[in-house]
Amino acid sequence: AFSQVEVDGYKVGGYFRICNATLEDSDIDLAAELISALGQAIGFALDKAILFGTGTKMPQGVLTALKAVSNTPNIVSHAASVKDLALWQAIVTDSGLAASKYSRGEKTWVMNEKTYTYLVTNALAVNAAGAIVSGVNGSMPVIGGAIEVLNFIPDNIIIGGYFDLYLLAERAGIRISTSEHAFWVEDQTGFKGTARYDGKVLDAGAFVAIGVNGGTPATASVAFAADTANDGE
Secondary structure, three states: OOOOOOOOOEEEEEEEEEEHHHHHHOOOOHHHHHHHHHHHHHHHHHHHHHHHOEOOOOOEOHHHHHHOOOOOOOEEEOOOOOOHHHHHHHHHHHHOOOOOOOOOOOOEEEEOHHHHHHHHHOOEEEOOOOOEEEOOOOEOOOOOOEEEEOOOOOOOEEEEEOHHHEEEEEEEEEEEEEEOOOOOOOOEEEEEEEEEEEEEEOOHHHEEEEEOOOOOHHHOOOOOOOOHHHHOO
8 A cells, every 4th residue: 555644844953052261171072072962962852752742843753643543452551560470461462552564674662761670670580590680681572672761751651663664754964053153242152953854653553552560651741842833932
């Protein structure tokens, strides 16, 4: 099957303004560090949008797309009492909700550090040598697929699926520039980073959101930094 998807190119970016005396006196290459930080911040904002973006003047997030499907079975939650083997049995069952009809890739799972540690704890076992080990080591046991740790995700929320079925449109990659003129009176240098992206979920059925330890993906959300397009500032 073929379908047509329309995307835009929304701008994401940020800036620093640094006193020139600080730049001159820094023991490290502060300018290089600031430029690196801007690139990382834009990537961080893009990751957040891919998962939680509203779809209004920004990419549509995976969890946003799942919530838009009426009575979807792909958002599930498990009580704190579901632990150890029972928890993993539930996660394996839930993973099957993410269908691979249009994908030939492997599932990817994203969560924060606390949730990852919770999964590790519930997969602890003692091996033949008497050592305590865990089946979670950067990938999902039994199910398969890499685990990515992103700490803006709320506690006890796991989002997974076939991310090759997320369409990311890059209108313009990350661009970094500096100016000694914008803040000339204050004797400061400005460092600016921008990029343009849009994104849409091509098939919401290829993803699943799982709540563990009482987590509720149906009500999970994250805050985005204020911007002129959405906040009118």
